Amino acid sequence: MDNPTGLAQLPLKTLLFGIISLVVIGSAAAVTFSRSLVTSAFALLGTLAGAAALYVLLSADFLAATQVIVYIGGILVLFLFAVMLTNRIDDVNVSNASMSLFAAAPIGLIVGWMGLHVALSNAFTILPVRDTNPTAIKIGDALLDTHLLPFEFVSVVLLAAMIGAVVIARREVRPSAGARVAAQPETAAKKPEVQS
Amino acid sequence: MASTFYGIPMEVGLTPYLIVAAIVFMFGVINVSTRRNAIGILLGVELMLNAANINFVAFAHYVAGGVNGQVFAIFVITLAAAEAAIALAIVMAIFNHYQTIEVDDVSTMKE
Numbered sequence: 001m002d003n004p005t006g007l008a009q010l011p012l013k014t015l016l017f018g019i020i021s022l023v024v025i026g027s028a029a030a031v032t033f034s035r036s037l038v039t040s041a042f043a044l045l046g047t048l049a050g051a052a053a054l055y056v057l058l059s060a061d062f063l064a065a066t067q068v069i070v071y072i073g074g075i076l077v078l079f080l081f082a083v084m085l086t087n088r089i090d091d092v093n094v095s096n097a098s099m100s101l102f103a104a105a106p107i108g109l110i111v112g113w114m115g116l117h118v119a120l121s122n123a124f125t126i127l128p129v130r131d132t133n134p135t136a137i138k139i140g141d142a143l144l145d146t147h148l149l150p151f152e153f154v155s156v157v158l159l160a161a162m163i164g165a166v167v168i169a170r171r172e173v174r175p176s177a178g179a180r181v182a183a184q185p186e187t188a189a190k191k192p193e194v195q196s
Numbered sequence: 197m198a199s200t201f202y203g204i205p206m207e208v209g210l211t212p213y214l215i216v217a218a219i220v221f222m223f224g225v226i227n228v229s230t231r232r233n234a235i236g237i238l239l240g241v242e243l244m245l246n247a248a249n250i251n252f253v254a255f256a257h258y259v260a261g262g263v264n265g266q267v268f269a270i271f272v273i274t275l276a277a278a279e280a281a282i283a284l285a286i287v288m289a290i291f292n293h294y295q296t297i298e299v300d301d302v303s304t305m306k307e
Binding site for chain 2: 021037114168
């Protein structure tokens with residue numbers, strides 16, 4: 001192999017995978033063990049971006065872009081909004097009781113042991129030649145051909161989720177007192193609400 | 197091409213991806229079972245969904261071939277977005293009603 005730079009002799013893919021997996025695991029641990037919810041939500045950014053980088057290493061380019069756009073651009077921003085709307089930011093010790101870690105550790109260790117057992121079992125036949133071509137065209141074909149029915153179901157689910165989120169999160173306005181509630185929004189939240 | 201470089205393999209196999217996904221899933225389970233804040237629990241659910249997605253894509257690349265695993269991962273991402281929107285709307289409604297989102301304090305379905 002006549003590579004003038006000699007970069008191909010270095011295990012760049014393995015080193016990249018090591019760095020990315022350290023980021024993913026470290027930020028997942030930060031999400032779990034951080035006491036502040038804001039820190040957890042920002043640490044989730046590391047896990048999501050690291051997962052997108054792992055998708056690139058697995059030659060899933062379209063999925064990596066989808067991960068960045070939908071997860072980081074949509075879901076994570078939604079989480080940050082919810083955290084900052086419902087929490088007092090300077091109140092650090094609101095979450096993550098340290099005592100319940102004794103109950104959670106056996107469950108987590110059992111689940112982790114199961115996953116590692118499958119991962120280390122070598123029960124899978126690895127393909128000798130793996131496809132590294134761009135995947136957007138093939139994913140589009142598969143979505144509109146093999147997976148057309150789930151694709152249509154997902155569109156219905158998204159519509160239902162959109163309507164449901166609007167219905168659930170809207171301010172509950174009683175018909176008779178609509179003007180009064182709109183005039184005093186800070187006291188309206190503390191009154192006992194009429195269950196509809 | 198040499199297969200190793202001072203003991204470091206040139207190519208990453210399937211197993212390291214599965215190990216990373218298993219560890220992330222384990223952190224998600226621990227997060228869900230330790231948090232008392234509703235949004236914190238949802239963060240743990242997102243961790244678990246991401247671990248499952250990494251498994252889907254890794255198996256599609258190394259074992260199955262084709263794009264079926266990636267299509268499943270796209271469906272998972274879509275449903276995670278819908279789930280996050282609905283769950284956070286419920287969290288906001290609970291916060292407006294109870295002034296808290298600690299799940300220990302919100303234990304009644306109706307008053």
